[in-house]
Amino acid sequence: MSIPMDALLKKKEKFVREPDRRSEDFHEQLFDLEAKGEIIVQRTSDDVVEVPTKYGNTKKIQRGHLWHHKSCGQCGHIPGYSTSIFWIMRKLGYDYNDPRDQTSCTAWNYYASATSNQAAQAAVALRNFAAAYETGYFPLIHCGTSFGHYKEVRSELLREKHLRDEVRRVLDKLGKPLVIPEEIVHYSEYLYAMRDEIAQKQVVNFDNIAVTVHPACHYYKLVEGDAIFDPEVYGGQRTAVVTGVAEALGAEVKNYSTWFDCCGFGFRHILVQRDFTRSFASQRKIEIMKEEANPDVVLTHDTGCVTALDKSQFAARAHDRNVGVPVMSEAQFAALAMGAHPYKVCQLHWHSTNYRPLLEKMGIDWRKAWSEFEDEMKRLERGEQEFLTWADVDA
Amino acid sequence: METNSSALYKAPSVSGYADVPYEEKVKFFQDVQADARFPDYIYGCYECGICVAACPSARFYDFSPRRVAQAIARQDVELIYQQVQEDIWECSQCFSCLRCPRGNNPGGLITIMREVSVNKGLGAAKEALEGYSRIIYKIMSTGTQVSPDMLQPDAFPDWGPEVKDVSDNLALWRKMLPPETHHTTSTGWDVADRTLIELYLIWFETGALNMIKEVDEGLHMILEEVMEERLEEEGIEI
Numbered sequence: 009m010s011i012p013m014d015a016l017l018k019k020k021e022k023f024v025r026e027p028d029r030r031s032e033d034f035h036e037q038l039f040d041l042e043a044k045g046e047i048i049v050q051r052t053s054d055d056v057v058e059v060p061t062k063y064g065n066t067k068k069i070q071r072g073h074l075w076h077h078k079s080c081g082q083c084g085h086i087p088g089y090s091t092s093i094f095w096i097m098r099k100l101g102y103d104y105n106d107p108r109d110q111t112s113c114t115a116w117n118y119y120a121s122a123t124s125n126q127a128a129q130a131a132v133a134l135r136n137f138a139a140a141y142e143t144g145y146f147p148l149i150h151c152g153t154s155f156g157h158y159k160e161v162r163s164e165l166l167r168e169k170h171l172r173d174e175v176r177r178v179l180d181k182l183g184k185p186l187v188i189p190e191e192i193v194h195y196s197e198y199l200y201a202m203r204d205e206i207a208q209k210q211v212v213n214f215d216n217i218a219v220t221v222h223p224a225c226h227y228y229k230l231v232e233g234d235a236i237f238d239p240e241v242y243g244g245q246r247t248a249v250v251t252g253v254a255e256a257l258g259a260e261v262k263n264y265s266t267w268f269d270c271c272g273f274g275f276r277h278i279l280v281q282r283d284f285t286r287s288f289a290s291q292r293k294i295e296i297m298k299e300e301a302n303p304d305v306v307l308t309h310d311t312g313c314v315t316a317l318d319k320s321q322f323a324a325r326a327h328d329r330n331v332g333v334p335v336m337s338e339a340q341f342a343a344l345a346m347g348a349h350p351y352k353v354c355q356l357h358w359h360s361t362n363y364r365p366l367l368e369k370m371g372i373d374w375r376k377a378w379s380e381f382e383d384e385m386k387r388l389e390r391g392e393q394e395f396l397t398w399a400d401v402d403a
Numbered sequence: 404m405e406t407n408s409s410a411l412y413k414a415p416s417v418s419g420y421a422d423v424p425y426e427e428k429v430k431f432f433q434d435v436q437a438d439a440r441f442p443d444y445i446y447g448c449y450e451c452g453i454c455v456a457a458c459p460s461a462r463f464y465d466f467s468p469r470r471v472a473q474a475i476a477r478q479d480v481e482l483i484y485q486q487v488q489e490d491i492w493e494c495s496q497c498f499s500c501l502r503c504p505r506g507n508n509p510g511g512l513i514t515i516m517r518e519v520s521v522n523k524g525l526g527a528a529k530e531a532l533e534g535y536s537r538i539i540y541k542i543m544s545t546g547t548q549v550s551p552d553m554l555q556p557d558a559f560p561d562w563g564p565e566v567k568d569v570s571d572n573l574a575l576w577r578k579m580l581p582p583e584t585h586h587t588t589s590t591g592w593d594v595a596d597r598t599l600i601e602l603y604l605i606w607f608e609t610g611a612l613n614m615i616k617e618v619d620e621g622l623h624m625i626l627e628e629v630m631e632e633r634l635e636e637e638g639i640e641i
Contacts, residue, residue, distance in 0.1 A: 078584070080547035080591035085554060087580050094582055106584050108595040111546035111602050119496035121532050122517035123539055123618065126439065128609035135601055156498075168439050178608045182601045225497040232501065270459045270497035277495065280534045282561060284495075288459050322563035355580070360563045381579070388578055395586055396579045 014263070033065050034234070037166045038188060046172060047165075050141045050189040057201035062228075062237040062247075068191055069201035072102030075140040079151030080112040081311030088336075088355025089314065090150060092343035093195050095353045098398065099346055100205055105145040110136055115157035116312075120275035126164065130171060131178045133161045138184035147189050148198055152310030155194040156226030159234055162188060194227060196249040196309035197236055199342060203256035211347040212370055214259040219341075220303040220333075221250045221261060222293065222317060224310035225270045250309050250338045257345045262301035266292050272320070273312035289320035294331045305366050306335045321361045334363035350374060351381035352401045420488045420527065428484040434519045435475070435483075441515060444508040448473050454500035454509055464493040468500040468509035475512055483516070491516045492531035524617030536622045539615065544629055546602050547591035551577060600637055603630040607641050 042049045056068040074097070082089040097104050114132050118124045140147040149155040165172055165188065176186050199206065228235035228247040241248035241255070246267065254261050272288025274281070294317060297303055306317055318335035325331055340354045350356050350372060356363050357378075367374040384400060387393055393400075415422035435441065454468040455461045461468065471490065474482040491513045500509040520528040532539075542548040556567040569576065577586050584592040606612040607630065616623040634641060 078592055080542075080549050083585055083591035084547065084549040084551050087551075087577075087585055090585070091580060091582055106582055108584060108593050109598045110592075111594060111598055112542065112548050112591065114542050114546075114548065116548045117538060117542040119514070121535055121539060122514060122521050122528075123532070123614050124611045125518060125609060125614065128605055128611035131605045131609055132602070135605065139598070164440065167443075171439065174609075178605060181604055181608060184601075225499060229498045229501050268457065268499070270495060270499055272459055272495070273497070274459075274495040276492070276531070276535065279538060284460070284463050286561060287463060292459070292462070319559070319562040323561040352579070352581070357576075358565070358569060360565045385575055385579060388575065394578065395583070396581055398581045401581050 034162065034166060035190070038190070041166065041172075046186070048141065048185050048187045050137070050146065050187050052146055052190050059197065059201050059236050060238055061233060062235055063233050065233070067193075067197070067234070067236065069193055069197055070146045070191075071202070072097075072104070073145050074102070074104045074148040074198075075143055075145035076104055076106050077110060077113075077136060077140070077147050077149045077151075077154060078106070079154065079311045081116065081315060082150055086311065086314055086337075086355075086358055088340055088353065088358060089311070092337070092339040092348060092354055093150060093199075095343055095348055095398075095401070096199070096202075096206065096339065096346065099209055100202060104148075105143055107139060107143065109139040109142075113151065113154035113157050115153050116275055118157070119153070120279065127171065127174045127178070129157065130161045130165060130175045133158050134165075134175055134179060134186060134188070135182060135184060137187045137189060138179065138182075140189070141185065141187040146193075148193055148195055150195050150311075152194065152196075152224035152227040153312065155192065156230030158192050159231035162192060163231055192234070194249070194309070196227065196253075196338065199338060200236055200249040200252045203253045206253065206342050206346065207256045207258075209347075210257055210345045212345050212372065214254075214257045214345055214370065216369060217259045217305065217366075218262050218301070218303045219254050219259050219305050219307050220264055220297045220301050221254065221267070221338075222271060222306060222308040222313055223247050223250065223267065224308060224313050227310060250307050253338045253342055254307055257342065259341075262303055264297045264300040266296045269293060271308070271313040271316040273316040275312070278312065278316060285316050286320040286323050289316045290324035290329055290331050293317060294321060294324070294333055295329060298330045298333060303333055304369055305341065305363075306333050307338045307341055308335065309338055319360050332361065334359065334361050334366050336363070344370065344372065349380070349401060350377050352384065352396060357381075415485075420485075423484070425480070428480040431487065431519060431523070432478060432480045432483050434522070435512070435515050438515045438518075440511060444511040444515070445472060445475050446506050448476050448507065449505055451504065454503050454507070457499035457502050458495075459497060459499065460493045460495050466490050466493040468494070468513075471512060471516075472503075472507050472509045487516055487520055487525065488527045491520070492527065518614075521614050521618050529618050532618055536619050539619070540622060540626065543602075543606055543612070543615075543626055545590045546594045546599055550587070550589050550591060552588045600633060600639070603634055604639070606630065607634075 041047045052068045052070045055071045058066045238248035241252050269292050272285045277284045321331040460466045494513045498510045554569045559566045
């Protein structure tokens, strides 16, 4: 028997936050340590959007002047993901910094192999935060795992003095201060906060597009209180990011029963034990979505989830399984809505599952777009230009 | 040899791993327990099974986050040592088990158990990380975990023909990315030299580099050489 999701959601539709259920706000500890001179808190500017988190605390999302903490999986294997985030900020008219003084959070490796330790992980996080602080730009985290891991690191640092002392000792050797930003912000929170501004710039109609949303585990399961939950989206019962953006763009968000399940990424499994990833991603996610919702596209908001859900479908298809739904981040989806080029910006040729029927349904001529992309490649091959530039993209 | 009585414990000869003295198993648990995060990860267990219902690995392996949490809560060192041989490496580290109504964090306990296994150079850890050395090398030496040039058809034959397209056109396709930091093929983005130096210092200062020695001596030697050479060039002594 399938789960009666609509009935369950209806029961919760009058959701009201109870003031006494509000969780402790980490900011009190943060500012207390700042007052004691133990840490520096990098404050947001005044130009912020306030959004609600799971237990009712408010989170401030800074609009512009952001330091992009990139994701190695996105930049390496799904480069249209990060490119779309940058492009959206440019289109909205906000400035940013794309730093070279940034390492990965290294948490993919840590969750996969455990070949690191608490102090090393915290030091890597705070080295990056210090690098952002030095530029004056406020950090924006692209990867869901980096975001979740950094929230964990913050909790541990606020709780454990010995860890603060150890990290301070290491940072002293690097000549860096111990800085924790006032808010740790994931890019999907940024897009959620900016969804109305994004919708105002929409040029492609998505009224006929049906989507399913996979919420990324590390975004909302790690340090659950610091994730956006909005009573207006799913009655506050699921995280509102991604879904809020898709709805603002006019797409139909369809329900499916295994929304809480992970994507099957597994960190270690995706690299060296992929039979698990393929099976879980196709059987517990894509096939269930197809059967219950039959979406045009799966939207998600993390590196690993896009990878696992997209790449796992090829082998499943070979076994005649009921798969075949394109997968992308809501950043790429929003960029397409705003008129981004599917190849120059969204870089969909790096994806595996066939996305062309989706583009056709959106009214985007992918043949023409690919031809334009090929023309640009030829220009580079002729040596007329070394790289594709932002000016070329918007030409 | 003193042993603990555990209803779920299988003799090592049945489970297929080399047994160790009971004291070593006790020491293993004590090391897990000594981790600063441990008190925040286990509060007891209602035996409700919510963590199992939410767990992806439980659907595909003989694995249960509840068994792990219960063994830890009962301080069942025999069973814990058995779980370290295989179970903990089946966990997906998605942290769906944080749905626990008691506030336990089985995934977090497993992170610690894995870390202690690596520190002790257990055979199970070495086995689980076989084939993973290249990734450790990449993240520790370059500061980004996966790189565009990893996308090779022989490495990802199950990801479809698009992997070959990427691999065949890699250099050009990377140039077709508007962000200036993205024109790399061997790293996710262009990481500054000074940033790498700082990362290497972190690995040395926190003991993370030494951990590699216990699971892969050859890899440790290579990493140490690469990092020391680079730090020496900068006039930094370790």
